[in-house]
Amino acid sequence: MDILRISDLRIGFxxxxxxxxxxxxxxxxxxxxxxxxLVGESGSGKSVISQAIMGLxxxxxxxxxxxxxFRDPQAPETVVDIATLPAEGKGIRALRGGRIGMxxxxxxxxxxxxxxxxxxxxxxxxxxRPMPKPEARELxxxxxxxxxxxxxxxxxxxxxxxxxxxxxxxxxLAMALICQPALLIADEPTTALDVTIQAQVLDLMRDLQAxxxxxxxxxTHDLGVVANMADEVVVIFHGEIMERGTVEDIFRRPRHPxxxxxxxxxxxxxxxxxxxxxxxxEARPRPAVAAPPPKPAADAAPLLSVRGLHKTYVTGSRSFxxxxxQTSVKAVNDVGFDIRRGECLGLVGESGCGKTTVSKIIMRAxxxxxxxxxxxxGRERVDVLGLEGEDLRKFRPRVQMIFQDPVSSxxxxxxxxxxxREPLVIxxxxxxxxxxxxxxxxxxxxxxxxxxxNRYPHSFSGxxxxxxxxxxxxxxxxxxxxxxxPVSALDVSVQAQILNLLKDLQAERGLTFLFISHNLAxxxxxxxxxxxxxxxxxxxxxxRHALFDxxxxxxxxxxxxxxxxxxxxxxxxxxLAAPGGASDDSHWDKAFKAGPDEGALTHLPLGDGHFVLAxxxxxxxxxxx
Amino acid sequence: xxxxxxLKRILLMIPTLIVTSALIFTVINLPEGDYFETxxxxxxxxxxxxxMSRIEFLKKEYGFDxxxxxxxxxxxxxxxxxxxxYSFEYQRPxxxxxxxxxxxxxxxxxxxxxxxxxxxxxxxxxSATHQYSWGDYGLTFLGLVGLAVPHFLLALVFMxxxxxxxxxxxxxxxxxxxxxxxxxxxxxxxVLEHLWIPVIIIGAGGTAGMIRALRANLLDELQKQYYVTAxxxxxxxxxxxxxxxxxxxxxxxxSDIGDILPSIVSGAEVVAIVLSxxxxxxxxxxxxxxxxxxxxxxxxxxxxxxxxxGVLISDIALAILDPRIRLQGAATK
Numbered sequence: 001m002d003i004l005r006i007s008d009l010r011i012g013f014x015x016x017x018x019x020x021x022x023x024x025x026x027x028x029x030x031x032x033x034x035x036x037x038l039v040g041e042s043g044s045g046k047s048v049i050s051q052a053i054m055g056l057x058x059x060x061x062x063x064x065x066x067x068x069x070f071r072d073p074q075a076p077e078t079v080v081d082i083a084t085l086p087a088e089g090k091g092i093r094a095l096r097g098g099r100i101g102m103x104x105x106x107x108x109x110x111x112x113x114x115x116x117x118x119x120x121x122x123x124x125x126x127x128x129r130p131m132p133k134p135e136a137r138e139l140x141x142x143x144x145x146x147x148x149x150x151x152x153x154x155x156x157x158x159x160x161x162x163x164x165x166x167x168x169x170x171x172x173l174a175m176a177l178i179c180q181p182a183l184l185i186a187d188e189p190t191t192a193l194d195v196t197i198q199a200q201v202l203d204l205m206r207d208l209q210a211x212x213x214x215x216x217x218x219x220t221h222d223l224g225v226v227a228n229m230a231d232e233v234v235v236i237f238h239g240e241i242m243e244r245g246t247v248e249d250i251f252r253r254p255r256h257p258x259x260x261x262x263x264x265x266x267x268x269x270x271x272x273x274x275x276x277x278x279x280x281x282e283a284r285p286r287p288a289v290a291a292p293p294p295k296p297a298a299d300a301a302p303l304l305s306v307r308g309l310h311k312t313y314v315t316g317s318r319s320f321x322x323x324x325x326q327t328s329v330k331a332v333n334d335v336g337f338d339i340r341r342g343e344c345l346g347l348v349g350e351s352g353c354g355k356t357t358v359s360k361i362i363m364r365a366x367x368x369x370x371x372x373x374x375x376x377x378g379r380e381r382v383d384v385l386g387l388e389g390e391d392l393r394k395f396r397p398r399v400q401m402i403f404q405d406p407v408s409s410x411x412x413x414x415x416x417x418x419x420x421r422e423p424l425v426i427x428x429x430x431x432x433x434x435x436x437x438x439x440x441x442x443x444x445x446x447x448x449x450x451x452x453x454n455r456y457p458h459s460f461s462g463x464x465x466x467x468x469x470x471x472x473x474x475x476x477x478x479x480x481x482x483x484x485x486p487v488s489a490l491d492v493s494v495q496a497q498i499l500n501l502l503k504d505l506q507a508e509r510g511l512t513f514l515f516i517s518h519n520l521a522x523x524x525x526x527x528x529x530x531x532x533x534x535x536x537x538x539x540x541x542x543x544r545h546a547l548f549d550x551x552x553x554x555x556x557x558x559x560x561x562x563x564x565x566x567x568x569x570x571x572x573x574x575x576l577a578a579p580g581g582a583s584d585d586s587h588w589d590k591a592f593k594a595g596p597d598e599g600a601l602t603h604l605p606l607g608d609g610h611f612v613l614a615x616x617x618x619x620x621x622x623x624x625x
Numbered sequence: 626x627x628x629x630x631x632l633k634r635i636l637l638m639i640p641t642l643i644v645t646s647a648l649i650f651t652v653i654n655l656p657e658g659d660y661f662e663t664x665x666x667x668x669x670x671x672x673x674x675x676x677m678s679r680i681e682f683l684k685k686e687y688g689f690d691x692x693x694x695x696x697x698x699x700x701x702x703x704x705x706x707x708x709x710x711y712s713f714e715y716q717r718p719x720x721x722x723x724x725x726x727x728x729x730x731x732x733x734x735x736x737x738x739x740x741x742x743x744x745x746x747x748x749x750x751x752s753a754t755h756q757y758s759w760g761d762y763g764l765t766f767l768g769l770v771g772l773a774v775p776h777f778l779l780a781l782v783f784m785x786x787x788x789x790x791x792x793x794x795x796x797x798x799x800x801x802x803x804x805x806x807x808x809x810x811x812x813x814x815x816v817l818e819h820l821w822i823p824v825i826i827i828g829a830g831g832t833a834g835m836i837r838a839l840r841a842n843l844l845d846e847l848q849k850q851y852y853v854t855a856x857x858x859x860x861x862x863x864x865x866x867x868x869x870x871x872x873x874x875x876x877x878x879x880s881d882i883g884d885i886l887p888s889i890v891s892g893a894e895v896v897a898i899v900l901s902x903x904x905x906x907x908x909x910x911x912x913x914x915x916x917x918x919x920x921x922x923x924x925x926x927x928x929x930x931x932x933x934x935g936v937l938i939s940d941i942a943l944a945i946l947d948p949r950i951r952l953q954g955a956a957t958k
Contacts, residue, residue: 054857088862097859109850112869113949123868124858159948175858 004030009066037230045239055092098128101176105188107168111160118156166197194350199562203574224564267525280493302338309371333536344513346527354536397476404485406465410457442471463494542610552612710919730904749839768833846870882939
């Protein structure tokens with residue numbers, strides 16, 4: 001039996017008086033108790049479909065044709081056409097939250113920050129199943145326990161900002177499922193979460209589905225998640241269904257070129273050296289560069305050498321009288337690494353592990369408590385942390401940064417020309433004509449049309465904006481570029497373009513990258529060596545092959561185990577992935593934990609430049625699997 | 626936790642007030658001369674003969690021959706004991722002069738604030754939930770008119786029509802026949818008859834501003850994901866609106882309390898002059914013009930004190946209403 005049957009659904013939006021179809025005759029079905037994945041890029045109309053099912057379309061949008069038939073398994077004879085229900089009417093409100101639950105991408109903003117978790121769940125429960133409050137509270141606490149809150153009594157009175165991202169998404173799940181809906185719509189439920197937390201939440205969703213027998217409509221762009229979760233897959237592109245079938249059909253025998261292209265565009269772990277991602281749509285061709293610069297000698301001094309960085313943040317309220325309840329967090333704890341000229345060093349870790357703080361220290365945006373950063377371009381050695389005044393200003397062009405968010409990192413009030421010229425003006429490079437010429441070259445270098453120079457950032461797509469950001473970082477001919485999650489805000493197809501561009505630029509100019517990311521597949525594609533960070537420390541540092549073939553540290557292993565593959569033969573073992581989150585060191589072998597008596601941890605060499613953080617007297621054979 | 630927070634805020638008020646008092650004292654003393662010299666000059670300009678020896682005596686009497694620092698310390702010491710000084714122009718203690726007008730000012734201002742809220746809240750909510758509808762445009766236009774038309778002009782127009790249509794006496798807060806009479810039902814009725822004019826006029830600008838602010842705040846909140854979550858639960862639209870976005874946009878009103886308290890007392894000066902209201906606004910302007918040092922200074926100090934108290938009240942209210950302010954900054958969990 002199909003719980004949901006959508007046929008020939010059309011949804012139109014009116015923007016500035018122009019009507020535009022965003023969903024053009026979509027048909028799909030969700031069978032009872034099964035998971036159907038709706039896959040597509042941003043702007044493909046997948047979220048709009050979910051809004052239409054919930055009757056939550058924005059005011060500018062409306063259903064212009066087709067039907068959305070919902071058949072409740074509790075009353076299988078009656079079929080409701082959601083498309084014909086009046087908006088905000090009684091009929092649709094009884095379904096919403098009662099029979100159809102929904103969870104969203106951003107667990108932070110989906111919960112009200114000024115109401116307790118318990119209050120918000122209770123509201124959903126009492127709305128559809130009126131009952132005395134104590135009874136409701138019992139049900140809610142049972143539900144909270146079921147979704148993984150260790151102390152549900154206490155969790156009832158907590159606010160969303162007191163919870164981590166994973167727990168917030170669990171609270172959202174509890175709220176969506178408290179009325180035991182027949183259908184759960186999950187709109188990118190794990191996109192904003194770290195891989196290990198993603199594995200846990202996906203696991204929880206599957207368990208709950210098995211218990212409650214509900215159907216799930218899973219909306220995502222991540223084919224790895226699809227391969228691990230879905231029974232059926234629907235691929236959507238520009239509001240039209242490209243391909244539809246069981247997960248076996250889709251992954252083993254993809255027929256439509258779009259789906260094949262989508263699979264080729266995502267980086268994965270089995271890529272050969274030198275294999276390139278195939279972008280969905282090729283960007284503008286870039287001019288060929290004559291000869292790449294010679295590789296520097298292997299024994300040359302590293303371009304950047306970081307030693308013993310420490311940074312402690314103090315949180316909590318300082319009391320007016322004496323000590324308050326302050327806690328200090330070691331954001332960066334004895335971090336050290338070298339970046340060789342012309343190499344790309346990947347820095348991987350989950351959110352809050354301190355990787356961004358390290359990059360900020362190198363940029364001199366944050367002052368560390370102690371440590372040393374030496375920059376050596378072969379001509380002179382510079383103590384970066386000791387620079388002051390004019391010396392610091394002169395050093396700034398040597399290290400540049402590419403940011404994560406291409407929207408907020410470009411000023412909306414400046415044209416592309418002004419954005420790209422600004423660094424040249426600040427550092428007094430050349431005259432007006434020379435600067436114009438340089439900006440034009442930069443535009444060509446990153447594959448952007450010269451005619452865009454007088455436009456403002458808002459008229460560009462996310463990928464194009466990130467190209468502008470890259471051009472800005474290149475403007476001053478830096479030696480080192482720090483890329484802080486440069487593709488995590490972009491779609492798969494655009495992501496492939498940007499990664500290829502960065503690779504090409506590096507090969508052409510002998511650039512050195514510090515590439516920060518939480519996405520292991522992306523780092524695997526970009527980096528020569530990879531440093532893994534957890535709880536403010538580098539726990540493992542190795543050449544890329546060694547790290548992926550022979551991970552030694554339990555944290556690295558947990559991370560690698562949690563990455564979902566877009567491959568049916570390598571499904572995640574959810575139970576194995578990471579019981580308490582990967583950075584929870586209570587699951588680590590004691591050789592990797594600092595003991596009270598046996599002194600500090602050191603980086604033990606495992607050969608071939610592979611280091612792991614462990615006790616100095618740990619047995620090597622135990623460490624290498 | 627909360628008590629410690631309040632204590633901390635109260636302690637922080639002390640340096641704030643010290644700095645304010647020093648600033649007020651300096652600014653009032655900045656122009657050349659003092660009250661007595663202004664007085665002498667005014668008398669001479671009017672052809673009267675100033676008694677220079679008397680002025681010299683007064684200067685000595687009130688310590689104007691002392692260095693400024695000493696005068697400042699004396700003034701502050703007096704303020705702390707509740708002595709707001711002596712007005713030269715009215716020849717009475719400042720407290721008496723201000724006290725007379727304070728009651729009327731508060732009546733006008735409280736009525737204005739309540740008027741503003743009663744009108745602005747529903748209109749703001751309507752405008753935000755019916756964005757770009759004819760109702761929204763119409764109300765926005767009315768609000769902009771209220772913001773743009775100068776208050777004194779509105780005052781004159783209202784007085785004219787109130788007199789023609791209702792026969793209300795021109796100017797003042799009470800019919801002239803009740804002036805200097807004790808409070809009675811008849812007098813109260815007369816006050817109410819006169820009150821609506823200044824309330825609407827003074828409130829017009831504030832209402833329009835508040836509608837704009839509430840509309841903008843609410844529109845922001847209506848875009849937020851948690852509002853979609855609330856509706857996805859199946860909450861009726863009105864209830865979802867009240868519980869989530871409206872609650873969040875209340876923060877703005879609460880932080881506004883800090884500004885409201887002093888405006889209750891100072892009133893709208895220009896309108897008060899046009900309508901010849903016996904409130905404190907015109908008093909302050911006159912005192913500043915004639916360099917009536919203690920009257921102006923102490924009154925300004927009183928206003929700053931109210932501002933600080935208002936901010937304190939709004940901070941405490943925010944801490945009670947918004948758990949993020951109350952709990953964040955405490956130990957991270």
